[in-house]
Amino acid sequence: MSDLKQTALHDLHVELGAKMVPFAGYSMPVQYPLGVMKEHLHTRAAAGLFDVSHMGQVVLRAKSGSYEDAALALERLVPVDVLGLGEMRQRYAMFTDTTGGILDDLMLANMGDHIFVVVNAGCKDDDIALMKEALSDSCAIEVLEDRALLALQGPQAEAVLAKLQPAVADMKFMDVAQDVDLDGVQATISRSGYTGEDGYEISVANDDAETLARRLLAMDEVAPIGLGARDSLRLESGLCLYGHDIDTTTTPVEAGLNWAIQKVRREDGERAGGFPGAGVVLQQLADGAVRKRVGLLPEGRAPMREGVAIYDAAEGGNEVGKVTSGGFGPTVGGPVAMGYVTAEHAKVDTPLWGEVRGKRLPLTVTKMPFVAANVKR
């Protein structure tokens, strides 16, 4: 009937009453009986458990066995300092194409003798093909098909996970730990996530996923959270969704991801450039981009969703941009959006108008995140 793939937690989602939808080739829970709004608020107040097993987990290992060789190889595909990343530390990165566009965004971690890479579900086949083609001369690329990925997010995440392994409380934001014993389940853990909240992403064998999920869900603080709330949480936190806020038509500089390009890869850096599209990206870093991703706060209650055109006047004027993600922010208590506008309209507090159902409604360019990050630095 359907050729949708299932994660190791599929039956548990169904048992919990989730509404399952197709997402990136998988059958995934978009919401549970609690509903998107309450799931969102629960995550910001206590702890939410997300199944993100559809994402790609990849081990990149240099044939020489050294992290440095694997790092230098991967730096040919990303504008990020991989070599300088500390051991058992994680970093955000993106694959670029020859025009400086973004092929995917990803998390990478220095695991001592290899790099652990987590990529988006919708891009993982292409990402894996890209890494195999570009890096197979010096590296082995192993896709971890037999592992699930759970995200535990929210202010109670530490207290919850520490019940299974007290040592996780000592991890700081973007720390990674491997061979962690979560009360009998072996896990690779990072202290990171996609909600703006403190929390962990937990990679375990498929066979252990349900056991761990049930252990966590049995705790009062933890509720299962679907993709709907995952989207509103990341939107309020100003985080990009690949295929919407970033894609091959947007560069890291346009997307406001300059912070992810460390000095060493920039002009005059020790390993400047050397990634696809470096000419474009380095020039934009120096001169600025003609358009920028910005936060957009609608004044009224009407959500402004992806595709809404943005104008510089209430009537007439020019179209100066488009919304790439937008909706209702449950914690903000009103609509929030992000999108691209021309550089001259990208300054915070610039008044602009979004056209919704033929009407120009006022909005303001706003600093992101909309909800302050609550991570453990």
Add this chain to the structure above:
Amino acid sequence: MKFTEEHEWLRVEGDEVVVGITTHAAEQLGDVVFVELPDEGTTVSKDDEVVVIESVKAASDILAPIDGEITEVNSTLTDNPSMVNDDPQGEAWFFKLKFTDASQMDDFMDEATYQKFIG
């Protein structure tokens, strides 16, 4: 109460009909976060889009079930859209419509038929 295939409920009060969305529709929509109501006094034709509802997931419309004039809107919903989830077939009515052709009401389902319709 009568029901439409667009998941509206209709309650006749004299020469007016009160219009809302069904519990089933509210559940399908999810958390409602925005309601845009028509102006009172607007003349509408059957199937005109008269109300915009946005949930956390998507925007959708309520269509005028019959021809008529909007006589009253439930402006409480503008400030408190979540009422649509809390009491869809009660407090959260959207508008009242003064109808011009009562026979248009004959086309709609009764509750038993609607329950069958949504399966």
